[in-house]
Amino acid sequence: MGPGKRSGTPRHSIWSRDFGLFFAARAVAKLGDTMLPVALAAGLLEHGHGAGAVGLAMAATTVCFAGLVIFGGVFADRFSTRLLMIGADAVRLVTQALAAVFFFTGHVVLWQICVIGAVNGAAAALFQPGVASTVPRLAADVQKANGAIRVAESTASLAGPAAAGVLVGLASPGAVFAAHAGTYALSALCLVLLRLPPALPGSLPQSEGFRADLVQGWREFRARTWLWGVIAIFGVLMITTSGPTVPLVATLVVQEHGSGAYGLVNSALGAGTVVGGLIALRLRPRRMLRAGSLALFGYCAFPTAVGAQLGVPLMALGAAVAGAGISFWGVMWATSVQTQVPPDVLNRIHAYDVAGSLAMLPVGQALAGPAASAFGAERVLITGGVMAGVVCLALLSVPAIRGLVRVEPAHGGPSTGVTGPSTGSAGATGGPAATTPRPRPRPTSARRGSR
Numbered sequence: 001m002g003p004g005k006r007s008g009t010p011r012h013s014i015w016s017r018d019f020g021l022f023f024a025a026r027a028v029a030k031l032g033d034t035m036l037p038v039a040l041a042a043g044l045l046e047h048g049h050g051a052g053a054v055g056l057a058m059a060a061t062t063v064c065f066a067g068l069v070i071f072g073g074v075f076a077d078r079f080s081t082r083l084l085m086i087g088a089d090a091v092r093l094v095t096q097a098l099a100a101v102f103f104f105t106g107h108v109v110l111w112q113i114c115v116i117g118a119v120n121g122a123a124a125a126l127f128q129p130g131v132a133s134t135v136p137r138l139a140a141d142v143q144k145a146n147g148a149i150r151v152a153e154s155t156a157s158l159a160g161p162a163a164a165g166v167l168v169g170l171a172s173p174g175a176v177f178a179a180h181a182g183t184y185a186l187s188a189l190c191l192v193l194l195r196l197p198p199a200l201p202g203s204l205p206q207s208e209g210f211r212a213d214l215v216q217g218w219r220e221f222r223a224r225t226w227l228w229g230v231i232a233i234f235g236v237l238m239i240t241t242s243g244p245t246v247p248l249v250a251t252l253v254v255q256e257h258g259s260g261a262y263g264l265v266n267s268a269l270g271a272g273t274v275v276g277g278l279i280a281l282r283l284r285p286r287r288m289l290r291a292g293s294l295a296l297f298g299y300c301a302f303p304t305a306v307g308a309q310l311g312v313p314l315m316a317l318g319a320a321v322a323g324a325g326i327s328f329w330g331v332m333w334a335t336s337v338q339t340q341v342p343p344d345v346l347n348r349i350h351a352y353d354v355a356g357s358l359a360m361l362p363v364g365q366a367l368a369g370p371a372a373s374a375f376g377a378e379r380v381l382i383t384g385g386v387m388a389g390v391v392c393l394a395l396l397s398v399p400a401i402r403g404l405v406r407v408e409p410a411h412g413g414p415s416t417g418v419t420g421p422s423t424g425s426a427g428a429t430g431g432p433a434a435t436t437p438r439p440r441p442r443p444t445s446a447r448r449g450s451r
Helices: 018-048 053-080 081-105 112-136 142-172 171-195 209-220 225-257 259-282 287-305 312-340 343-359 362-373 376-399
Strands: none
Touching: 018 053, 018 081, 018 112, 018 142, 018 171, 053 081, 053 112, 053 209, 053 343, 081 112, 081 171, 112 142, 112 312, 112 343, 142 171, 142 259, 142 312, 209 225, 209 259, 225 259, 225 287, 225 312, 225 343, 225 362, 225 376, 259 287, 259 312, 287 312, 287 376, 312 343, 343 362, 362 376
């Protein structure tokens, strides 16, 4: 079946009470997260710190998140994902409320803001892995659920910076931090009210200790060619395209066309991600990663249009096309991971996915400046557009990636992906695990929290 055709599987409703609560939690949290950069930049600059301080504060969050998310995956597989997410939201509620107090009172010390950012990153590392296993437990149609969440998060990403700008203008950066703390309170409340269905027998992990769980997660990750293949190929994309695009696009567009044009281009990118999510709600390709790779060719348009200085309208069009392609790929990828990986290792696999995806992004960002100085920002961006196309071709050239077949739920209940820790694998659908047997769990007692 081609990438643009729908499969003949029955349609399932995703809108249950519990999925609605999780949907609201993700949307409101994303709204707050996209407000934060505006508040952080405005607040630190207002108190005499430079752009370097803003970057340092943001880096504190990113580094802690990327460094700890793998361990968060182990915790999420050993304990209750819902309680971990509630705890992470509670921690960030406290830290952002404390930051609001600092900015309201004028007591803004950079190291304190960096510590708050680091704690937020650690909390996010505990929160994020559980997202992967929660969606298939709440929705029978995992793709549609991911598409709905992607649309909500994309819409929040459009509204967040604008809302933050209004709050900074009418009140102060401290008000944005207070609002951000409020979004974590709302997210935590939704998760407190959420009731996950009981895990299927055999879907809870066999625990042999923290280190052994970590090693098993790596073994499971490595056993799936389609999984580590995508992460490895995306490392090239992060270095050559994604890393340089954000800083160089900002520099070129603002310098040549003004900040208003940059805002327009960013809005077009956000609108494109909404469209991509909506498309993912409708199209049901049998080979999801092949369809996602084809859609990802749209990413080429954004850096190429800016690098070629095609004018603001075409830059905005390129951004919209790129946003749609990235968003559609994101839904196809998330759904593939959630439905192809056994539930007992899903959180750890997702953690390796997130860590691997983030690892090369700072490298690309760090190389953007020197590369632009040596070759010109325009050439670097055009090269990035070309490399995005090369990455898509590389994805399509790997049989395990392009040939991975969709897993559909058997009937109307929540999807559980594969059937359990000893039988479920990508091999059931022609994936790489068909020739890679899963290690058998040893007869040790499992830690069975309320998941």
